[in-house]
Amino acid sequence: MTEDLRLATCTYQEFTPDMGTPVRTTVGHPRFPLTYQLGGIARSVMPTRPLLRIEVQDAYEFSYRRLLEQRGIDAIREELTGIAGANDLDAPLVLLCFDKLSKPGNWCHRTHFAKWWKDQTGNEVPELGSLPIQAPPTPPALFEF
Incomplete structure (x- = not known):
């Protein structure tokens, strides 16, 4: 059941055991x-x-989503549920990869998976690693007379 399956994403480098069950x-x-x-x-x-x-x-993203669709939500859910069942059922599964999202322009399959999972199940998949650094807002221009 997807309501009971809690997922999150992170990098291998930023993951800490208190976040949940690490999954490659x-x-x-x-x-x-x-x-x-x-x-x-x-x-x-x-x-x-x-x-x-x-x-x-x-x-x-288009090709990866197509791959996920071919594999199927039921098969993906079954595999993830099996991993959760072999570990701490109360802990989220933290889907890991290498790409740090804090680097400008970086993206990876885990972010695309999170969007696809939400589209399929309605459940959010939070990112636990560093997110892109946002540039500070530009202050309004001051008029000089």
Whole structure:
């Protein structure tokens, strides 16, 4: 049941165990030592290697959403529910990848997955890592006489 399945997203680097159960969603393994144990691997959420070659965000999101649709919401929900059941059911599953969103222009499959999941289930998937730094608002121009 999706109402009971709590999801969040983060980077491997920013994740801390108090956030929930860490779940790998990347094609590649982390190439650095983790200070925590992964609770599972969500293969149904992973992009494909050819998808990773797409550098234009709109094209990537279109192709990734199409991939998620092919895999199907029921299969994805079943896999994620199985991972949750093998871990702490009260903790959210935190879907991990490498890309830090705090870098201007960065995006990744986890943000596109979060939007797709909300479209499919109505449930939000919060980002627990650093978000893009917003530029401060420009003060109104002062008139000089």
